[in-house]
Amino acid sequence: MSSLINSAFNQAVYAICLTDLDGKLLHVNHAYLKLYKIESVEELIGKTQRFISSPKTPKVVYQQMWQMIESNRNWNGEITNLDSEGREVFIHLNINPIFKNGEKIGYMGFSLDRSQQVMMEKQLLHANKLVVLGTLGAGLAHELNNPLTSISLEAEYIQEAIHSFQEMEHLDQLKAASNSILMSVERMNRVIEHLLVYSRKDDGEDMEIVSMNAVISDSFLFLDKQLKNRDIQVKIEKEEELKVYGHRMDMESVIHNLLTNARDAFHKSRTEEKLIKLKLSRTDDDWMMIEYWDNAGGIPPEIIEKIYDPFFTTKVEGEGTGLGLAITKKIVVASGGMISCESENGETRFIIRLPLIKENVQ
Ligand SMILES: Nc1ncnc2c1ncn2[C@@H]1O[C@H](COP(=O)(O)OP(=O)(O)OP(=O)(O)O)[C@@H](O)[C@H]1O
């Protein structure tokens, strides 16, 4: 019998150790020796677990462990030890007291190697970081691409204009070009700033009173030429000056995303009279309503539910990130508003409602 117990002890997959009441090792099995890369049992006898402990396991863990086992209870936990070569060993340890004739004579420890699990956890954490980085990177690329295009176009124009500087008319255009450059740079600054605070703030802090008429005009600054070149007409209806609470650049992104989506959809459609309509109005219950309409081909019913999903896109890789409407919805909701979309007969309509600021609030 004792040889059977001995063989079972040595062949167990768990690393097992037996100690006296002071924690000094009396016996360990083969799995234990293998786990800590120790040649023979003799090397260990009489030593305490400190022999294999790592400073990475907080002292308080050992304190709790001793409190539990000294009061005759089992202790379970995850700790980090060191093998004889100084490499970390991650284990799940279970310690229980041993009794003989009702008297406690020692402790028995079972350890399960967690190295594989720890490695997988680390990889998962890393993969998760990559996903987060990817999301930020894609968002950054999306938001900065347009101002960068604008900067390079205007800079090219300035270079050309410098060559034919005698003509006075160029001066006004030069002024406009340099203004446009400054605005693009400001926009990129704003996006970077936004990204930096994106993860920390989501509580409406730092919002300002934004004039939507100015937002609409600025949204067209970058897109005006592009839309004209593609024979896309834009009709804007604005009533009085309407103000909302939000971030100016974010509000611009909202309009910008709707317009670029139409621009891209017209590229694929066969519509003869390409038209985008934007109407800003005040509702009876004091909301600002942005009614957006285009005839760029419409959104098929089977995908309309998905358009606000991050990364949902029908564009080929490299042409769309699928973040435009996800960002748009996030901005609208962060400003206390809502957005809805309907599409039929090749036409798309977005309705955005935002809480209006009363005139006397400044
Ligand atoms: N006005 C529109 N007309 C037709 N389809 C649209 C329109 N607006 C959005 N869509 C559809 O919704 C999808 C998601 O739009 P979203 O703006 O979120 O991403 P995207 O435009 O594909 O990518 P990105 O915004 O990065 O360019 C688009 O791929 C397109 O299929």
Ligand SMILES: [Mg+2]
């Ligand atoms: Mg888009």
